[in-house]
Amino acid sequence: MSKLKIKFYIVIALFFVSVILLIIKVSLPGKETSPYTNINTKKYSDTSEAKKLFSGDIDSILNSYGIRGDWIKTNPSSINFPLFYKEVQISADISANEIVSELSDFITYQGFSSSAVEEFKSGNIDLIVNLNDKKSPLAGISLTYNNNLKRVAPEICIVFTGFDKYILQDCQTVLSSDEKFSVILPDNMERSDIQAAIIDSRRDYILMFTVGDEDDLNADFRRKDRDWRTKFYSICSDYEREKPVLIKTIGNDKEFTNELLSEFKKCKDFVFSDSSLTVFESKESGKEKVEAFFSKILTEFASGKMKFYFLIEFNFNEMQYYLDRVSSFEKRGFHFRTFTEMLRKNKN
Incomplete structure (x- = not known):
């Protein structure tokens, strides 16, 4: 034969x-x-x-x-x-x-x-x-x-913050998820265990720093602090150049914010002010808070919006519910991407 x-x-x-x-x-x-x-x-x-x-x-x-x-x-x-x-x-x-x-x-x-x-x-x-x-x-x-048909669906980038409030085991559980999202790397040496867990997980993370008025001791950067350049150079050397940096203004010194943004752009590829992300806030809590978030996406998508950048804080239970619910949106063709993926896609 x-x-x-x-x-x-x-x-x-x-x-x-x-x-x-x-x-x-x-x-x-x-x-x-x-x-x-x-x-x-x-x-x-x-x-x-x-x-x-x-x-x-x-x-x-x-x-x-x-x-x-x-x-x-x-x-x-x-x-x-x-x-x-x-x-x-x-x-x-x-x-x-x-x-x-x-x-x-x-x-x-x-x-x-x-x-x-x-x-x-x-x-x-x-x-x-x-x-x-x-x-x-x-x-x-x-x-x-039918190859002529195409689902119309948005691109959604979610950056989660507040991981320094999690216990280590809960943090590791969330980080092990297969879902796509980014996290803010806590700038808190008391939670070095959370920092290590995020870095070791190879999850996409963002560096976020606050800029405050001269007397704001809680801010990461303030003009009155003579050592701010030392901290700046330390950040530039400790993290890869491609790691995104987000600058959040919590005071009124916008001039210093712009100065800091310019300095970071010399050593980082992606530097943004916090206005680049939509901060999601809700009076609800638990499942209702997560549902309110998804409702916001659906409402704005129905109005024609196709790209979303969110900064959100969920507690562990809310995060678990989010991870269970997000698959129903992926099934509809919604594209969830990391912050770095969105940046590279738009750059190209």
């Missing part, structure tokens, strides 16, 4: 194996609890309620991936599909398999079953919803890639 024929048979075999594995995966019973979505997850009481709510709930799951309403065409019920048949177009950056996995979990949660077939070359998937006997189709969903 020629090598060409052998390769052909291997490709055919791999195709059938991939289809079988996908069918097995989608046909297996799903989770008893529905994955996180923004829809009402109560079970339908009967078929009439399913007919009323099912299509809209499916659309809500699709929308949570950044799929626009005009990308979804819902055909009326027919003999083959008594509830509906949806033709859904998706952009190239969306995983059809991930959508099918979530849809099948929700379908199983509602007491139905599902099966799917993926086209080997295109990656398009047809999903069939059945009664539990798997012989009576109720609905069909076709996911088709």
Whole structure:
């Protein structure tokens, strides 16, 4: 047998194996609890309620991936599909398999079953919803890639501060997250353990220093302090040139602030005033504070804003809730980047 024929048979075999594995995966019973979505997850009481709510709930799951309403065409019920048949177009950056996995979990949660077939070359998937006997189709969903479509999503940079208030173990837990964000490196020698944890984690960090009036002893820099140049040269030599420096004015000496900014630009590639970041503050606390933050992003994004730079302080519990919630925004296509990534991207 020629090598060409052998390769052909291997490709055919791999195709059938991939289809079988996908069918097995989608046909297996799903989770008893529905994955996180923004829809009402109560079970339908009967078929009439399913007919009323099912299509809209499916659309809500699709929308949570950044799929626009005009990308979804819902055909009326027919003999083959008594509830509906949806033709859904998706952009190239969306995983059809991930959508099918979530849809099948929700379908199983509602007491139905599902099966799917993926086209080997295109990656398009047809999903069939059945009664539990798997012989009576109720609905069909076709996911088709369209290279002309593109999700519109913002770029978001979040710089977290206040890590010097964490205990070391909590700090290390947050730093080990796979999510993208930057942190302010505490300028507090009493928390050298936190400084070391941030540096050792290779997490993107920023140097932030305050500029105060002459009598403000809490400021990192003030004109009256004759040793301010010594501290300045120490910072320039202790940290890499590419580490961003953020200067925060807490007094009225703006002239000295500008002088300091000019000096830092001689030894650092990225030097900014704190006005470059939006300081997020809220009267809320806990989960409500985090939700208020996400609501701000959604509101401003709806108004057309596409780039966000935030400076935020969350306590450990708020941070944990943030890390749990942020994935739902990434699923929609929102791009979370570190401060340094944003700077380099804009520079190029």
